[in-house]
Amino acid sequence: MKPIDWQVTASDGQARTGILRTRRSIIETPVFMPVGTQAAVKGVRFESLEDELDARIILGNTYHLFLRPGPEIIRGLGGLHKFSTWNRSLLTDSGGFQVFSLTDLRRLSEDGVEFRSHIDGSRKYLSPEISMEVQAALGSEIVMAFDECPPGDAGHERTRTSLELTARWAARSKEKFIEFQDGGMDVGFVSEPGAVATGDFSPRAESEPSVATAPVATAHGSDSLSGRQALFGIIQGAGHLDLRAESLQRTVDIGFDGYAIGGLSVGEEKPVMYGVIEYIAPQMPADAPRYLMGVGTPEDLIEAVYRGVDMFDCVMPTRNGRTGGAFTSHGKLNIRNARFATDQSPLDSDCGCSVCRRYSRAYLRHLNLAGEMTAATLITHHNLAFYLDTMRRARQAIKSGDFARFRVEFLNKLRQNGDAGV
Amino acid sequence: MKPIDWQVTASDGQARTGILRTRRSIIETPVFMPVGTQAAVKGVRFESLEDELDARIILGNTYHLFLRPGPEIIRGLGGLHKFSTWNRSLLTDSGGFQVFSLTDLRRLSEDGVEFRSHIDGSRKYLSPEISMEVQAALGSEIVMAFDECPPGDAGHERTRTSLELTARWAARSKEKFIEFQDGGMDVGFVSEPGAVATGDFSPRAESEPSVATAPVATAHGSDSLSGRQALFGIIQGAGHLDLRAESLQRTVDIGFDGYAIGGLSVGEEKPVMYGVIEYIAPQMPADAPRYLMGVGTPEDLIEAVYRGVDMFDCVMPTRNGRTGGAFTSHGKLNIRNARFATDQSPLDSDCGCSVCRRYSRAYLRHLNLAGEMTAATLITHHNLAFYLDTMRRARQAIKSGDFARFRVEFLNKLRQNGDAGV
Numbered sequence: 035m036k037p038i039d040w041q042v043t044a045s046d047g048q049a050r051t052g053i054l055r056t057r058r059s060i061i062e063t064p065v066f067m068p069v070g071t072q073a074a075v076k077g078v079r080f081e082s083l084e085d086e087l088d089a090r091i092i093l094g095n096t097y098h099l100f101l102r103p104g105p106e107i108i109r110g111l112g113g114l115h116k117f118s119t120w121n122r123s124l125l126t127d128s129g130g131f132q133v134f135s136l137t138d139l140r141r142l143s144e145d146g147v148e149f150r151s152h153i154d155g156s157r158k159y160l161s162p163e164i165s166m167e168v169q170a171a172l173g174s175e176i177v178m179a180f181d182e183c184p185p186g187d188a189g190h191e192r193t194r195t196s197l198e199l200t201a202r203w204a205a206r207s208k209e210k211f212i213e214f215q216d217g218g219m220d221v222g223f224v225s226e227p228g229a230v231a232t233g234d235f236s237p238r239a240e241s242e243p244s245v246a247t248a249p250v251a252t253a254h255g256s257d258s259l260s261g262r263q264a265l266f267g268i269i270q271g272a273g274h275l276d277l278r279a280e281s282l283q284r285t286v287d288i289g290f291d292g293y294a295i296g297g298l299s300v301g302e303e304k305p306v307m308y309g310v311i312e313y314i315a316p317q318m319p320a321d322a323p324r325y326l327m328g329v330g331t332p333e334d335l336i337e338a339v340y341r342g343v344d345m346f347d348c349v350m351p352t353r354n355g356r357t358g359g360a361f362t363s364h365g366k367l368n369i370r371n372a373r374f375a376t377d378q379s380p381l382d383s384d385c386g387c388s389v390c391r392r393y394s395r396a397y398l399r400h401l402n403l404a405g406e407m408t409a410a411t412l413i414t415h416h417n418l419a420f421y422l423d424t425m426r427r428a429r430q431a432i433k434s435g436d437f438a439r440f441r442v443e444f445l446n447k448l449r450q451n452g453d454a455g456v
Numbered sequence: 457m458k459p460i461d462w463q464v465t466a467s468d469g470q471a472r473t474g475i476l477r478t479r480r481s482i483i484e485t486p487v488f489m490p491v492g493t494q495a496a497v498k499g500v501r502f503e504s505l506e507d508e509l510d511a512r513i514i515l516g517n518t519y520h521l522f523l524r525p526g527p528e529i530i531r532g533l534g535g536l537h538k539f540s541t542w543n544r545s546l547l548t549d550s551g552g553f554q555v556f557s558l559t560d561l562r563r564l565s566e567d568g569v570e571f572r573s574h575i576d577g578s579r580k581y582l583s584p585e586i587s588m589e590v591q592a593a594l595g596s597e598i599v600m601a602f603d604e605c606p607p608g609d610a611g612h613e614r615t616r617t618s619l620e621l622t623a624r625w626a627a628r629s630k631e632k633f634i635e636f637q638d639g640g641m642d643v644g645f646v647s648e649p650g651a652v653a654t655g656d657f658s659p660r661a662e663s664e665p666s667v668a669t670a671p672v673a674t675a676h677g678s679d680s681l682s683g684r685q686a687l688f689g690i691i692q693g694a695g696h697l698d699l700r701a702e703s704l705q706r707t708v709d710i711g712f713d714g715y716a717i718g719g720l721s722v723g724e725e726k727p728v729m730y731g732v733i734e735y736i737a738p739q740m741p742a743d744a745p746r747y748l749m750g751v752g753t754p755e756d757l758i759e760a761v762y763r764g765v766d767m768f769d770c771v772m773p774t775r776n777g778r779t780g781g782a783f784t785s786h787g788k789l790n791i792r793n794a795r796f797a798t799d800q801s802p803l804d805s806d807c808g809c810s811v812c813r814r815y816s817r818a819y820l821r822h823l824n825l826a827g828e829m830t831a832a833t834l835i836t837h838h839n840l841a842f843y844l845d846t847m848r849r850a851r852q853a854i855k856s857g858d859f860a861r862f863r864v865e866f867l868n869k870l871r872q873n874g875d876a877g878v
Contacts, residue, residue, distance in 0.1 A: 072826040073819070079830065081810065103797070103822045110798060111818055119814050375525070376532060388503065392541050396533055397495070400525045404494040407829050408501065 035260035040323045046437040048342035051429045056175040057227035057261050059122040061090040063344040066421045071095040073118040076352045077414040080120050091123035093347045096168050097132030101151050105171035113173030113221035126174035128165045134183045162206040170214040173222025179207035181268045186300035188272050197270045201284040204267050211265045220263050227259040264291035273306045278314045293318050294325040315342035332424050336441050339428050351421050355414030358402045365451030374399045387419035457682035462745045468859040470764035473851045478597040479649035479683050481544040483512040485766040488843045493517040495540040498774045499836040502542050513545035515769045518590050519554030523573050527593035535595030535643030548596035550587045556605045584628040592636040595644025601629035603690045608722035610694050619692045623706040626689050633687045642685050649681040686713035695728045700736045715740050716747040737764035754846050758863050761850050773843050777836030780824045787873030796821045809841035
């Protein structure tokens, strides 16, 4: 029995739709996963994510939860699902990216990395083994292997050294991961997958978003799931295509339940990013989900779906939303702009979310300028609605064999405001 | 035809319940009005205030909206209801209290008060006439007369001088108010009260909170409303009972649709506040709503209801909620306290709000310590639920003739944590 199951349901060029079953929910891909860094998606209640936005999977950040409240507290309270009350799927990253981007005074060794907490400066240590232990305590559905993330502009030699370390860490991650699974350390273990949160476990039909369909086993094959965590490997290699291919080969040789492209959107030019995706995604195992980590703008998502990617996460919709940045089908806008002072139209006239159905740009601008946190919560809500709806529309276009046209029209419309994707 | 209608439905000692009809909603009293200073109740979406919390009336602050976005913008966008999308009742204060508490470099004259904006230091001016003009542009259901607020510890002579000025300002407020009403300056005018937002306009039965009842005219008398704004007068006099009586007499002589007790909860001792309320409330017109401005803790509310007050507003549930302070039926708690680190119980085990039904103290504490704004929004939501539910229970107790017992039990329970009402 497998921890997750992923089946292609349609394809159009390199783009494909699929159904990802985890022990806690059914996820249609391509999917955008809202980021819940510290056991909460910033500014949005879980109720909204479940009821209106219908997010099936969100992220948790191992680095942040490792530091606060700490794995002992979360394990003691029954894991991240029980602690936070989010009962759909969780993907946890390995902590590697944050260690290399948020902390200083790092000491990297073959074994792992010592660093200072960005919260209180205390000395902390992460390694493949510790990351697996923390992620077992969190009890997420999808665990990420612990990797090193070199700078985006790292040279060939530095990148090769790094990916070789990442490959060794990937093997250690898998070994320890299996040990913890066999040893019952996974707090999120589900003895009867499919019996958990039945409503959440059933996908809504794309055409009828409010209707839950038949049970999983009937609708999407009868393969039982093991109830365990899944482990994804990460492909590094920066902008060097030969190293990307090498990293992919090493990662596939170890063998994972899914594969991620790491180390993109870290400062490189867009053509470099798209070039790496275009080169590597089609070489990744066709029967496993492909996850592009930490990317990106709505434009990036569509361009990556076009090149064969299935899963995404990014802080942009939540982070930008907090400061007044709205993503719309006509491009980005900053609500603080004076031209919105008496603008009675919604953030996005093509959006049907509860924020766009009710609130005007003039009102949202006022809230932002007045320092009302409701400006942040409302714009964040819309941004997530736009991201999730964009994925929904992409899936429909792929199923209709119409994705190439959808892509061009979507990107053209985004550019109408002149600052799309910037 | 009157702008509002208020009828007593039950009384128990000095405490009474009533139905207040405005042109936009029906409000059962005693009522707590959440404070929406800048056209938003901090941290809570209107959807929650309407659907779950069922608030029928909220406050707007004339001072803040006068400065930002300014009455011209709001008038241009059709008034505060249309601007904010809050379509139930609004009460706007006069701006006087904020001028005297938030600004410095004030210059008070017989005509009005010059002050510096707390936002940008620019020179501004408010007077009874300007306050009425701004409140007409806001289009609130209940307008407050412009008053001077002396310090809580002002001596007899200073207080008398102040209340005489307040009385002259009250007369000027009323004169200008009538002129604006007759001149069609009230942006919120409703030509057919009762036809507006029918669902909102009907009270829910106390016993069946989710069921809307029959139309207003049938259920609560057939008096038509004028569709205009109502004007409330304010009784000042600090802790001097003779001056309170004098201020009341002067205010009633001018004649208003409702009467407010101002200048309490501004630093005086609790017995002084309760003493003033106990002395003055029963002398206030029995057939008009009595509004205690800016008060207070749950204990204060019950003590004031016991002494005959019908309406309240206070920033405490929203302000304290933002910093982790929760009001519960067992007293206040601060979620940052280490004893909640692994506490899986809800904020208030006797509360049925959506926050208490789902989230644990341990999780809320984590969110607060992690700086997640969701800590603020969730605790604020609970606090408002507790305040509104407390009023609901007080109304039931009055209707059952059981308010004296309810009061004692409620207050005893509050004190169980040792810091109730502090």
